[in-house]
Amino acid sequence: MSKKIYVGNLPWSATDEDVAELFSQHGDVISSRVITDRETGRSRGFGFVEMDESAANAAIEALNGVEMGGRALRVNEAQERKPRNSW
DNA sequence: GTTGAGCGTT
Numbered sequence: 001m002s003k004k005i006y007v008g009n010l011p012w013s014a015t016d017e018d019v020a021e022l023f024s025q026h027g028d029v030i031s032s033r034v035i036t037d038r039e040t041g042r043s044r045g046f047g048f049v050e051m052d053e054s055a056a057n058a059a060i061e062a063l064n065g066v067e068m069g070g071r072a073l074r075v076n077e078a079q080e081r082k083p084r085n086s087w
Numbered sequence: 088g089t090t091g092a093g094c095g096t097t
Contacts, residue, residue, distance in 0.1 A: 006094055035095050048095060071091090079094050 002030050003056035004078035008046035010034065011069030018068070019047050026062045027055025048078050 007019060020032035034047035051059055056077070064075035 008093060009091075033095065045091060046093060081095055
């Protein structure tokens with residue numbers, strides 16, 4: 001199974017790849033996405049990462065507060081946007 | 088050529 005992770009306070013220059021590689025250091029990253037403003041195409045400074053449940057928990061604990069590009073990352077379990085049958 | 092709390096597209 002997998003779990004969604006919210007990651008905020010990202011530097012403007014951070015990309016999906018940057019987040020993926022950072023999180024992959026603590027587990028297998030299933031998918032990663034940095035949210036960009038669809039109107040301007042610029043980064044909104046936060047994103048989401050999907051990982052295995054245990055890996056996600058480990059990554060949250062390991063990466064929350066870690067500095068990336070001089071900014072302390074906010075890592076937390078994400079709220080799911082589309083609540084789908086998940087059991 | 089910018090900005091800074093937040094929970095994203097099918």
